[in-house]
Amino acid sequence: MEEKGLMNAKNIQELSLEGQNHLEETIGAAFQILSAMNDELCNPALWSTAAVATQAANGTADASDPSHHMEMGGGALEDARLRYKNAVAALRAVLTEIPNSLKGRPHDTGSAAVALDSKADQAEVERLEQHAADLRKELANKNKYLKLLIDQLRELITDISTWQSPCSV
Known part of the structure; x- marks a missing residue:
């Protein structure tokens, strides 16, 4: 019975490390989203499609500009958004696994160990x-x-x- 409790504790520790990794991924993806948004906001040519259409009508922009806008800004932002979404989903999955892992602990040995730890603490x-x-x-x-x-x-x-x-x- 005690060996099973140690396995659950190890699982919780592994889950916490996995959760920490997913949290770091989430933060990195959020930073990437902000960077991509900053890149778009700092480039006046990408602010509106009306400016691109006006440039195309005046002949000052070549036909590749609108697609370039979608590739540069939209692509990086979309990649970051997907990365963020996946990281958050993985983090949520780990967070829901932790209580389930705690439920698997045997109550008789677990509560005695907790009481002993509590007295020692x-x-x-x-x-x-x-x-x-x-x-x-x-x-x-x-x-x-x-x-x-x-x-x-x-x-x-x-x-x-x-x-x-x-x-x-």
């Missing part, structure tokens, strides 16, 4: 809180000592300044 938390309190006290003492040293340094500087100043007698 609680003891660790208490130990760390005590250590933090001790460090705060030590810091307060060092701050008091540092303040004393700074005050002594001020007095020393004042004394030296007084000794170095010319007498007005």
